[in-house]
Amino acid sequence: MKIGIAGGGPAGLYFALLMKQLKAAHEIRLLEQNSANATYGWGVVFSDRAVSFLENSAPDFHHDIKSNLEIWDKLVILHKGQPVAIDGSVFSGISRIQLLHILHEHCRRRGVELQFETRLTDPAIFSDCDLIVGADGVSSLVRQRYSAFFQPSLELRSNKYIWYGTPRLFDALSLIFRENRDGVFVAHAYRYNQTTSAFIVECDAATWEKAGFASMSDTESRTYCEKVFEKDLHGHPLLSNKSIWINFVVVRNRRWYHDNVVLIGDALRTVHFSIGSGTRTAFEDAIALAGAFERHGEDVHAALQRFENIRKPSADQLLEVAQKSxxxxxxxxxxxxxxxxxxxxxxxxxxxxxxRESLRRKAPKFIAAYEAYAGPARKDRHSAIK
Incomplete structure (x- = not known):
C-alpha cells in the first residue's frame, strides 16, 4: 500500500511505525509543517496503563520510551494550602520533543519517509495513495478539506489556560488551587525530565478578565502567574516557550472516514488534559487503525469501517468523562x-x-482519610458539579 500521512505528532508517527512493522513493503510518506527539532510544548504525561499497552504493539519503541520516563506514584491536590495525597495513582512524564525524536528514530529505522518543514496545502498531494491519514491536529486541513463528509463540530470552552515550564521539580502529579483578589487559579504541574516540570495555569473567564491578562505582555502574564503560585514554585521562575493564553477546543466529528481518508488523534477528537494525555488517545487511535489493517489487509473500506466500529465506543466513554471534567x-x-x-x-x-468502593480499592489511604473526616456512613455521591 501507498500511505500518505498529514501531521508528524504522536498519532501520525506511531501509525506509520506500526504499519511499517506490519508490512515493510508499505510505502509511507509523512508530512510535518514544523522542523524535526521544533520544541513547541513541554512534557506529556501518561497513566501507568497508558504506557504498558505500548509494549504489545511496539516492544522496541516501548523499551526506549520507558527508559526515558519520569515516574511517580501519587496525585497531590493542594487546596487552602493543604496537600492531599491520592495514593494508587501511578503516572509518568516525558519531554514532548524527546518522545517525538524517539518516534522519528524508529520510523526512519523502518523506512518511513519523513518530510519536515512541509506544510500540507491540499490533500490532493496524496492522490496516488491508497490511504490518506489526517493526523494534523486541532486545526486539521484534511478535516477542513472534507468537512462536508466528516461533519465536524468545534466548541470553544470558556476557561483560559497557558502552558509554562519551570525548573521546580515536582515529586508527584500536582493540582494546585490558589485564590487571589481576581479569582481562582489552578496549576497542573508534573516533572517530565531531570531538570524541568510542566506547569499549566488555568482559570475561568471571569478571573482572566478581572486580572487583565488581555492587555498584559507575555512577561507581565508570566510574572503575574509566578506571584499567584509563589509559595509553590519555591523561588523558581516560570519558563515560556511561545506560551500564550488559549481556550480548549473540543473537536468532534460525526464521521471518522470518507472514501480512503481517515482522521486520527486531535484531528478526530480532542480530550481535555485534565483526564490524561491526548498523546495516549493518539497512540490508541494508531493502534486501533493499524490493527484494522492487520485484520483486513489492503481492503481499505473494511479496515476503516472496523476502526470506527472498534474504537468509537471506548472513545465516546472517555469523551463523556472529559466533558464532565x-x-x-x-x-x-x-x-x-x-x-x-x-x-x-x-x-x-x-x-x-x-x-467510593472502587476508589477505596485504588486509593485506600485517601479513602481512610476522607472517612476520618466525613464519616463512613455519609451518603456517597458524585461530584457536586454536573
Whole structure:
C-alpha cells in the first residue's frame, strides 16, 4: 500500500511505525509543517496503563520510551494550602520533543519517509495513495478539506489556560488551587525530565478578565502567574516557550472516514488534559487503525469501517468523562469553600464513573482519610458539579 500521512505528532508517527512493522513493503510518506527539532510544548504525561499497552504493539519503541520516563506514584491536590495525597495513582512524564525524536528514530529505522518543514496545502498531494491519514491536529486541513463528509463540530470552552515550564521539580502529579483578589487559579504541574516540570495555569473567564491578562505582555502574564503560585514554585521562575493564553477546543466529528481518508488523534477528537494525555488517545487511535489493517489487509473500506466500529465506543466513554471534567474546572470556584479532603474527594468523583468502593480499592489511604473526616456512613455521591 501507498500511505500518505498529514501531521508528524504522536498519532501520525506511531501509525506509520506500526504499519511499517506490519508490512515493510508499505510505502509511507509523512508530512510535518514544523522542523524535526521544533520544541513547541513541554512534557506529556501518561497513566501507568497508558504506557504498558505500548509494549504489545511496539516492544522496541516501548523499551526506549520507558527508559526515558519520569515516574511517580501519587496525585497531590493542594487546596487552602493543604496537600492531599491520592495514593494508587501511578503516572509518568516525558519531554514532548524527546518522545517525538524517539518516534522519528524508529520510523526512519523502518523506512518511513519523513518530510519536515512541509506544510500540507491540499490533500490532493496524496492522490496516488491508497490511504490518506489526517493526523494534523486541532486545526486539521484534511478535516477542513472534507468537512462536508466528516461533519465536524468545534466548541470553544470558556476557561483560559497557558502552558509554562519551570525548573521546580515536582515529586508527584500536582493540582494546585490558589485564590487571589481576581479569582481562582489552578496549576497542573508534573516533572517530565531531570531538570524541568510542566506547569499549566488555568482559570475561568471571569478571573482572566478581572486580572487583565488581555492587555498584559507575555512577561507581565508570566510574572503575574509566578506571584499567584509563589509559595509553590519555591523561588523558581516560570519558563515560556511561545506560551500564550488559549481556550480548549473540543473537536468532534460525526464521521471518522470518507472514501480512503481517515482522521486520527486531535484531528478526530480532542480530550481535555485534565483526564490524561491526548498523546495516549493518539497512540490508541494508531493502534486501533493499524490493527484494522492487520485484520483486513489492503481492503481499505473494511479496515476503516472496523476502526470506527472498534474504537468509537471506548472513545465516546472517555469523551463523556472529559466533558464532565471540563465542566468541573469551569465551575471550580463554587467548590473552593470545601475542606481540602472534601474538595479532593469531589475532584476524584467528577467524571461520574467512580464510586467510593472502587476508589477505596485504588486509593485506600485517601479513602481512610476522607472517612476520618466525613464519616463512613455519609451518603456517597458524585461530584457536586454536573
Amino acid at each position: 471540563v465542566a468541573w474546572y469551569e465551575n471550580m470556584r463554587c467548590l473552593m469553600h470545601l475542606h481540602p479532603i472534601a474538595f479532593a474527594y469531589d475532584y476524584m468523583m467528577r467524571g461520574g464513573k467512580v464510586d
